[in-house]
Amino acid sequence: MAVARPLDFYSVHTYGHGLYQHNPLRPSEALQYKLRGASKPCLVSFSSKFHTFCSKVQFLQNPSILGRGLSRNSSLDEVLSAGQLIKEYVQDGNCEDAITIYVKMLEFGLPVEEFRFFPCLIKAFGGLSDVGKAREIHGHVLKLGVLDDVYDVNSLLGVYWKCGAIEDAVQMFEKMCKRDLVSWNTVISGLCHSGDYMGSLRMFSRMIHDHWVLPNRVACLSALTSCSSVQSLVHGRELHGFVVKREIDTDQFLVSGLIDMYMKCGDVKNAEYVFRSIVNEESIRGNPVIWNVMISGYVSNGCLSHAVEVFLEMCQLGCHQILPQWLPL
DNA sequence: TTAGGGTTAG
DSSP states (O other), rough: OOOOOOTTSGGGGGOOGGGTOOOOOOHHHHHHHHHOOOSSOOOOOOOOHHHHTTTHHHHHHOOOSSSSSOOOOHHHHHHHHHHHHHHHHHHTHHHHHHHHHHHHHHHOOOGGGOOOOHHHHHHHTTTOOHHHHHHHHHHHHHHHOTTTTTHHHHHHHHHHHEEEEEHHHHHHHOSSOOOOHHHHHHHHHHHHHHOOHHHHHHHHHHHHTTTTEEEEHHHHHHHHHHHHHOOOHHHHHHHHHHHTTTTTTTTTHHHHHHHHHHHHTTHHHHHHHHHHHHHTTTEEEEHHHHHHHHHHHHHTOOOHHHHHHHHHHHHHTGGGHHHHHHOOO
């Protein structure tokens, strides 16, 4: 069966893509059906490992949970407990088990409309790196009507990027009626990671000029990576000015990003300027990455004696604790 | 609640 792309998911007429297309079941039923019937690679494996973690969750083992004899309040408590557990699993990177718990909630007929952890659950699907599964959870939350929340849409956007579904992600972003800083950062970083560096920089510019949203350090970091990758000194310098103006030029990640950008663009003088203006700061001095960026930048630009000088300076300043990683003694 | 990180080597 052909799977329709979720391009027009804001329309009430388009609930039925993918999993739910031509499917008369309710979303929870449809998801259970799909998951039970799925052949490998299976979304959830009901292995012995599952029973181990299940033992920690009383409500999953309680037969009374099967929907009968439960008051509404106790059902809500179960939904809350399940949500917290899902959150924990996702934080631990245990995405499959997090999804399993949600599937159990559906099986037991818990009122998932009351579930308050959809961003977390959606994020778990990103860990599967499977665009088909991403579309399934998309259809599911769409039908539940929780996609009005920018947190949920942002999470879904992140899932599409993680799955490498660039078109889906971009089109989803373009159709978002409400965007926040995280939405912008997600798309800028997504474009950068997918190799569309100029697209990422255009998005950065559009964010400021067309939408009056002020980029934070996260957006600047992605944009800097894009500048380095395409060796665009013009954009890099512009970005440097922006970072200074925003007074975030002492951020350690941005400092190393700026030095790296200048070095990759062959502008050794400006890399030195950034490095020297910050290296006396106590917090910066102990950061081995900044020294490494500087030394490797010198080497890649053919400034070998400078590389040795900075290396010795680093040792003299008491950064010798990182020496064992460096010297093949 | 959601996004998000820098270097090198191989």
